[in-house]
Amino acid sequence: MAKLKVPSLQHLSRNWKDNSGSISKDLVRLAKNPPFFNYNRVYSATFDLLHHKQPLNEILFGIKKYEKRETVRNNFLELLPLISDHFEDISPDFVNPVSTRFYSFGKNLPPIPFTPPLVYGVGGQLYFPWFSFWRMNPLKDKNLSLFVTLVSEVLEDDPDFEGIKFEILDFSAASPKDKRFLNVVDTKNIPLLDEIEKIQMLETFTDGFNKAVAVLDSEPKEAPKSEKRESDNYSDDIQPDFFE
Numbered sequence: 001m002a003k004l005k006v007p008s009l010q011h012l013s014r015n016w017k018d019n020s021g022s023i024s025k026d027l028v029r030l031a032k033n034p035p036f037f038n039y040n041r042v043y044s045a046t047f048d049l050l051h052h053k054q055p056l057n058e059i060l061f062g063i064k065k066y067e068k069r070e071t072v073r074n075n076f077l078e079l080l081p082l083i084s085d086h087f088e089d090i091s092p093d094f095v096n097p098v099s100t101r102f103y104s105f106g107k108n109l110p111p112i113p114f115t116p117p118l119v120y121g122v123g124g125q126l127y128f129p130w131f132s133f134w135r136m137n138p139l140k141d142k143n144l145s146l147f148v149t150l151v152s153e154v155l156e157d158d159p160d161f162e163g164i165k166f167e168i169l170d171f172s173a174a175s176p177k178d179k180r181f182l183n184v185v186d187t188k189n190i191p192l193l194d195e196i197e198k199i200q201m202l203e204t205f206t207d208g209f210n211k212a213v214a215v216l217d218s219e220p221k222e223a224p225k226s227e228k229r230e231s232d233n234y235s236d237d238i239q240p241d242f243f244e
Helices: 011-016 021-032 040-052 056-065 072-088 139-156 195-217
Strands: 095-096 101-103 112-114 119-122 125-132 165-172 183-184
Touching: 011 112, 011 139, 021 195, 040 056, 040 072, 040 125, 056 072, 101 139, 112 139, 139 165, 139 195
Parallel strands: 125 165
Antiparallel strands: 095 119, 101 112, 119 125, 165 183
């Protein structure tokens, strides 16, 4: 039996629809067929680039040597030069890791995790870059406004983030055949939701989430590991970044 965990703020926003039944179907599908990798290695490499000043060519060599899955390897090798180019002219005064925060919404939905990859400072200004690695269909319209609204509330409620500048680094491509490029989105230009609309959207997601939990709980338990397909036996460190 597949188990549904609480998605991150980013994936909650991406999977929001105006119909809770559609949300439920998508969450059930994702719980049963999760992607088989995450971007933790890219986050770690970015920290090495900025904090430890490790040369890009050394990082790329390590990716080529140790990442055996060709599709994943090529994905990482496409992203890291874009990240390096972005920060080349910024020269942060400091780069710090950030611990997980949680966004709470009512008793019917567990606290939603939010894990910023890092923050950095330049000339007294604190920056929070959110990395959006979806190659196609990045957050937009109401889904983007929902994400920015929720994250802005988390940042505003935390004294460690006072005065921080929140940017989205969007690494999507114009089409499946095109290469990725970096689009830096200043979230001040994203319209925020008012309180009523935010609550309505979160209530819709909560309803869809609980419907998905009920569907998965009603299904038979999964087969013992010895009967599962080899392709299902992924270790924890390559599980998807749908759940943070």
